[in-house]
Amino acid sequence: MAGSALPVRARVSVSGICTAGVGAAGCVAGVAALGGEAWSASLPDLLPLAGAHLAVDPLSGLFMAVAGAVTAAVAVYGIGYVNGNGGHGSHGPASRTTQAVLPLFALSLLLVPAAASVSAFLVLWELMALSSLLLVLAEHRESPRVRTAGLWYAVMTHLGLVLLLAGLALFAAHSGGETFADLRAGAGGTSPAVRDTVFVLTAAAFASKAGAVPLHAWLPRAHPEAPSPVSALMSGVMVNLGAYGIVRTAFDLLGGGPSWWWIGLVTVGGLSAVYGVLQAAMASDLKRLLAYSTAENMGLVLIGTGAAGLFARAGDGPLAALALVAALLHVVNHSAFKALLFCAAGSVPRATGVRDLDRLGGLRARMPFTTGLFALGALGAVALPPGNGFIGEWLLLQSLVHGLRLPGASVAIALPLAVGLIALSAGIAAAAFVKALGVGFFSRPRGEGATGARESGPAMIAGTVLLGAGCVALALVPGLLGPGLDRAVIAAGLPGTDAVTGGRAALRLDALSASLSPVWLVAALTAALALAAALPRLYGGRRRRPNAKLWDCGGGAPTPRMAYTATSFAEPLQRVFDDVLAPERDVDVTHARESTYLVERIRFRNQVPDRIEHRAYLPVLARLARAGRASRRLATGSVHLHLGYGLLGLLALFLVLAVGS
Amino acid sequence: MSAYGYAATASQLVLVVAGAPLLTGLMRQVRARMEGRAGAGLLQPWRDARKLLRKEPITPVGTGPAFHIAPALVVATALVVAALVPLLSTDTPLAGRGDLIVVVALLALGTVALALAGLDTGTAFGGMGPSREMTVAALVEPTLLMAVLALSVPAGTTDLAAIVEGAVHDPARLASPASLLAASPLTAAALTLLAYAVARPLVALDPGPAVQALPVGLAVVLVGFFVLATRRRALSQVVGFLLLDNGITATAFLATSGVPLIVELGVSFDVLLAALVLQVLTARMRAAFGTTDLDDLRELHD
Incomplete structure (x- = not known):
């Protein structure tokens, strides 16, 4: 706040350093909680009537650690993004409001998982929604699309808040207290109808925040229109809290439920995964593509969460723990690669003024670092080895394959379908990211903006490199997260089983005799690559590689206008899914x-x-x-009439109360 | 894990590297023979490889690292897969390093690398190929993973060595309903491809619109036969028979330039009658045995 009086550059630095500090502190606190150090705080005077209760268990710790780490890296990137010289920036992101709200948004992202009472949770949730709304609107003067996106986001997030308020208030009223401890204790005594209503209301609100189909409409509008550091925070961190909310209420507070809850979650997750990635494959706006891919990945997380509930219901605790571990690991991986992708992709409109893939291209030579980092993120997003996204999907598929041994028709139908949907979404995701990388960054420039692109500044590169390092670490040594994930799953109320063991080098599922060794895989691929590159040289001798004209298929020198655009790349897929799209x-x-x-x-x-x-x-x-x-006829403009409406409304309410009691 | 295991892994690599061109040669040879050509012989891909390796490598202007690395990466993924899959022995030093899902993902990685190399050139054809390749890859991935599911569920694991060992000791286990579910569409797809391959010389004789559709008729015949041979229920048998009948009729119509109306009417009537008779027989069978499982007809044997 004090920074508002400073000149622009200093203001941005102060705000960025504050945000990075908040993120780093949150990350440290989260990692400590993940290590088993739970703490709680009660501030009775902070909120009226109930007071504010905060508590951090390993489940909250996981989400805090992810949020903190991503926030710290993105804050570094943000300083460069706003302060960078030249480029196609606008005043919006550097304005006083935006820079003051940014640390607040970061703080709310960290504190939402720490809330331990209904009122504190709702206040922090709303703080997060409002601060992110202000940040989405940062460039509202430049484009009417930003204003539309802000309107959609404001309406959808508040409808979500209404559902959440109704659901949690109902839950609190029936369990006799509003702290999470009271809810946990009272959940067993509430009637099934109340539990079902609470689940449906809260799950709908949280799924909307996670961008699940069909409540996703705000996500592909708001995420692309926000300034890129904000997009990275929203897509990398804020959507996670939707998943957190579902795990917290459905598993921890409600203590599990009937099969149809979980079948519903798996269905919504499968739909989101396929529909989201299909729209991503069709999108020619780089940031819109990434936003739809967020809907896809959150869909995968929901499939894992739903499967965990289904397995717990069927009585197989260890398998349920494995499915939830897979979902949580995918949350972590998705945060890392999506924030990386948004930061790298955000440098592109900054350098070129264009987000349309059809008019980009040829950035490989002009922005080598950004292209390399985007490629690293894309490797994670296509869920292929040796990317980090593969690890989560591998665990998810393992849990689903082994879940088929459980009895029940619903399991036998839902799980193979879920495997098919995950595979389809992985396949289409590969097409979507090949398009983004191949058409947008490789190939040749198809527009003036792309021709004049320059590499972004050191702060932006540094922030993105931090995220890239996170991705590499998650891809190589996921086993390090094993004990922490185990504690998080125990905190969610499932029996922890040390499902994922194997230490640094490998990922072993002892109960299922399955194992994966990412480090070995990378080493083997590197060795095979060296072999494949060296053998022809040995045979043919060392020769120089002269430059040659690009083969033009006999049609004359190819111009950039002949290069394939993103739209034409996606055309066969669009034709295959004509009926859906x-x-x-x-x-x-x-x-x-x-x-x-x-x-x-x-x-x-x-x-x-x-x-x-x-x-x-x-x-x-x-x-x-x-x-x-x-209804415009009811409003004639007379002040007395409006006051009369107020009086009538109040009287009607009292009448209903008097008759009702 | 023994010296034997290491030797097995090494021989697997050699086998795949040496054998893959031979497989391509075999496929080309079979196609050439079916089309009435002599063919270039099984070893032609090897000769081609030798020729290409001796040529001078060039760098097309305007391409980047993706274009140079992709071919080596495709070979690398194939080598890693060849080392992982227990072709010769299940007791290799690599057991447990990766499973069936990893193999599928590695194959997809090669496809992605090739597609990026194509896009890297920035030409029209360089974009067209990757676009189609990625579309096909997106649709192949679910089929492959369903096959993984079908193999893993009966074995209780996705570990390759365990699946292979289980299959060796108890081959019947793999023929679960789940694996048939995955295998049937694959077989039907293979039969359709076969129909197209077989009909190529015929189509080449007269590339008119009717003859162009000839492979479809043949494919229906083959799929009908496949259904007849593999399904157990009498009703599925009826469906298979009707498929076969339709396929033969369609092939006849497409190959000749149409038949007189009276024959056409006769054939339609014949099909209707056959369907009725078969339905009656099925109902009788259900009444007699309480089921329509063809295996129960064995009781008539004695």
Whole structure:
């Protein structure tokens, strides 16, 4: 706050250093909690009536550690992003409001998992929503799309808050206390109907925050339009808290539930995974692609969470613990690679002024560090070895494959379908990220912005490198997280079984006789690569590699306009999933005036709208607008009439209360 | 883990490196013979490789590291897979380093590397290939992982050595409903490909629109036969028979330039009648045995 009076550059540095400090402190606290040091604090005077209760157990610690580490790295990146010389920046991110709100947002991200009472949780949740809303709106003067995105986000997050408020208030009312300890103790005594209602309300609110289909409409709008450091924080950290909320309420506070809860979660997760990644493969806006990929990865986390509940219900504790470990590990991995991707991708519009993949390309030579870091993040996102995303998906598939031995028709139907959906989403994710990397960063520049790109400054590179180092560590030695994840799963109320062991070099599931050794895999691939590169040299002798003209298929020198664009790259996939995506194609032929046989101009437009948004949201919005216009007759402009409405409303409420009691 | 294990891994690598070109040669040879050509012989891919390795490597202007590394990376993933899969022995020093899921993922990694190399050139054809390759890869991945699921569920693990050992000791275990579920579509796809390959010379004779569709008719015949041979329920048998019948009729119509209306009507009537008779027989069988499982017909044997 004090920094508001400082000049712009100093203000940004102070705010960035504050944010990084908050993140680092949160990371240390989270790691300590993950190591088994629980602590709690009670501040009775901070909030009226109930006071604020904070407590950190290993489950909170995991989310705090992830949030803190990502926040610290992104804050370093953010200083360079806002202060960087030249480029296509705008005033928005450097404004006083934005810079003052940024540390607040970071703090709320860290404190939400630490809340230990309903009121504290709701206050922090709302603080997180409002501060992120202000940050999304940072560039509202530059583009009307930012304002639309802000409106969508504000409405959706507050609808989520209403659901959350209703669900948690109902839960607190029936369990006789509002601290999480009271809820935990009272959950057993509440009726099944109340438990079901609480689960549905809170799960819907949390799933919306996690960007799960069909409550995702805000995510592909708000995440791309925010300044890139904010996008990284929202996509890398804030969506995690949706997953945290579901694990905390459904497992810890409610203590598990009937099968249909979990089947529902698996269904929503599978839908989000496939629909999200399909939209990502179609998107030609780089940041929109990443935002949809967030919906996909959160879908995978929901599948893991749902499977864990299903296994716990069927009585197989160790397998349930494994599925939840897989989900939590994927949360960690996703945070690392998605924040990395958003930071690397965020440097692109900063350097070129363009986010459209169709007009990018050729950044490999102009921004080598950024391209390399984006490639590292993409390797994680496509869930292929030796990337870090593969580890989480491998664990998830292991738990699902072994879950099939459990009895029950629902398990036998849900799990193979889930495996199929995970595989499909992994396949399409590969296509989406090959498109982003190959068309956007490799190839040749297809626009002026891309031609004039310059590598970003040292602070931006440093922040991104920190995230990249995190990704590499997670990819090579995931076993180090094993004990911490085990404690987190115990804190969620499942029997911890040391499901993942094996120390540094390997990941071993003793109960399932499965093992994976990422370090060995990297070493083997490197050795084989060296062998494959060396053998032809031995055979053919060492020769220089002269430059040669690019083969033009006999059609004359290829120009950048001939290069494949992102839209044409995605066209075969769009054709395969035509029925799901329902793209809008428009061919407009203008004939010459002399003869209809001669064509003067052909205009082709191809757009892939978000079909769920079109089918589910727009009709509701249209109806609301109609109702609003109709109710305009009630407001004549007379102040007395409006006051009279107030009085009537109050009287009606009292009447209902009097009759009801 | 013994000297024997190390030797087995080394021979696996040699076998795959030496054998892969031979497999390509075999496929080309079979296709050439089916098309009535003499073919270049089994060893032609080896000769091609020798020729290409002697050529001078060049760097096309405008390509980057992805273009140079991708071919070596594809070979590297294949080598690692060859070392991981227990082809000769299940007791290798690499047992437990990676499982079936890792193998599938490594193969996909090679595809991704090749696609990136294509896009790196920035030409129209360099983009077209990767676009199609990634579309196919996206759809192949679920099929492959369903096959992984089908192999792993009966074995209770995704570990390759354990699956292979289990299969050696108890081959029937792999024929679970889950593995058939995964195997049937794959077999049907293979049969369709076979139909296209077989019909190529015929199509080449007269590339008209009707003859172009000839492979479809053949594919229906083959899939119908496959259903007849593998399904147990009488109703599935009826469906298989109808498929076969439809396929034969379609092939006949497509290969000739149509038949008189009266024959057409007769054939349709014949199919209707056959369906009715088969349905009646199935119902009788259910009444007599309480099931429509064909295996129960063995009781008629004695």
